[in-house]
Amino acid sequence: MIExxxxxxxxxxxxxxxxxxxKGLQAxxxxxxxxxxxxxxxxxxxxxxGGSSRFNQLQQTVTGISARILSKELxxxxxxxxxxxxVYTETPVVVTYEIxxxxxxxxxxxxxxxxxxxxxxxxxxxxxKELTTSKD
Amino acid sequence: MIExxxxxxxxxxxxxxxxxxxKGLQAxxxxxxxxxxxxxxxxxxxxxxGGSSRFNQLQQTVTGISARILSKELxxxxxxxxxxxxVYTETPVVVTYEIxxxxxxxxxxxxxxxxxxxxxxxxxxxxxKELTTSKD
DNA sequence: CTGAATCCGCAAGGATACTG
DNA sequence: CAGTATCCTTGCGGATTCAG
Numbered sequence: 001m002i003e004x005x006x007x008x009x010x011x012x013x014x015x016x017x018x019x020x021x022x023k024g025l026q027a028x029x030x031x032x033x034x035x036x037x038x039x040x041x042x043x044x045x046x047x048x049x050g051g052s053s054r055f056n057q058l059q060q061t062v063t064g065i066s067a068r069i070l071s072k073e074l075x076x077x078x079x080x081x082x083x084x085x086x087v088y089t090e091t092p093v094v095v096t097y098e099i100x101x102x103x104x105x106x107x108x109x110x111x112x113x114x115x116x117x118x119x120x121x122x123x124x125x126x127x128x129k130e131l132t133t134s135k136d
Numbered sequence: 137m138i139e140x141x142x143x144x145x146x147x148x149x150x151x152x153x154x155x156x157x158x159k160g161l162q163a164x165x166x167x168x169x170x171x172x173x174x175x176x177x178x179x180x181x182x183x184x185x186g187g188s189s190r191f192n193q194l195q196q197t198v199t200g201i202s203a204r205i206l207s208k209e210l211x212x213x214x215x216x217x218x219x220x221x222x223v224y225t226e227t228p229v230v231v232t233y234e235i236x237x238x239x240x241x242x243x244x245x246x247x248x249x250x251x252x253x254x255x256x257x258x259x260x261x262x263x264x265k266e267l268t269t270s271k272d
Numbered sequence: 273c274t275g276a277a278t279c280c281g282c283a284a285g286g287a288t289a290c291t292g
Numbered sequence: 293c294a295g296t297a298t299c300c301t302t303g304c305g306g307a308t309t310c311a312g
Contacts, residue, residue, distance in 0.1 A: 039305095055273075113167050207295055208284095
């Protein structure tokens with residue numbers, strides 16, 4: 001909404017830049033493909049922190065998820081090697097889920113994501129505070 | 137699909153764990169709220185690497201995005217303070233987009249995400265190779 | 273308890289055409 | 293060139309019910 005009349009920026013678009021950009025795009029695509037969506041990272045995070053959990057336990061921890069979705073997500077996560085499903089054939093049957101070593105490669109991802117989210121939330125809170133106590 | 141008969145895991149669920157988990161959930165929620173979705177991080181990444189870009193240029197860089205979605209995403213990103221829109225009223229009008237300093241706080245997020253995606257892709261490739269040259 | 277099956281609504285996103 | 297408008301498809305996810 002702001003207009004200017006100086007000259008446009010040079011839009012540095014060398015070949016190297018282009019390739020690097022495409023590579024990033026590709027990598028982001030791959031990442032989202034396996035751990036994208038609304039729930040996957042939350043589930044992995046819950047299992048990372050809470051340790052081995054049962055189905056209902058997990059559904060309570062991951063607030064708001066329905067049984068259907070949780071079931072589906074767990075299946076996909078298992079297929080991709082992020083979690084392990086253990087069935088104990090006692091009576092009644094007990095099923096637990098736990099993360100695999102491969103999930104631990106997501107550690108840095110989860111950390112930075114959570115850290116950024118926390119910082120961002122604080123920023124928003126401050127922005128709001130400054131707005132309400134506005135005196136500039 | 138694997139059945140066991142040993143005893144279930146202890147499911148460590150202390151209060152501290154519960155809080156930490158909830159906090160992580162919250163943070164992930166916040167993060168996804170602003171930079172979630174299919175395109176936002178890709179756009180920011182493109183602008184980070186390619187520098188200031190024009191609309192059509194951006195649409196070519198971020199492969200597969202439609203004009204409608206790009207327009208919408210750019211608007212949201214601007215609202216949330218991630219990018220800046222510059223209008224140069226020459227003839228014809230030129231509009232450029234560039235990231236703001238706040239977008240730079242996403243640096244670590246993008247790095248880890250991209251790095252993980254790259255590593256994961258290589259892993260998948262190797263798994264596949266081992267499958268095709270299977271001799272174990 | 274641990275899911276699977278079914279049905280359904282909504283919103284994200286795609287295709288295309290059009291405007292200043 | 294930089295979008296907007298319109299229409300349409302798809303998939304995510306919720307609610308409910310049922311089964312082992």
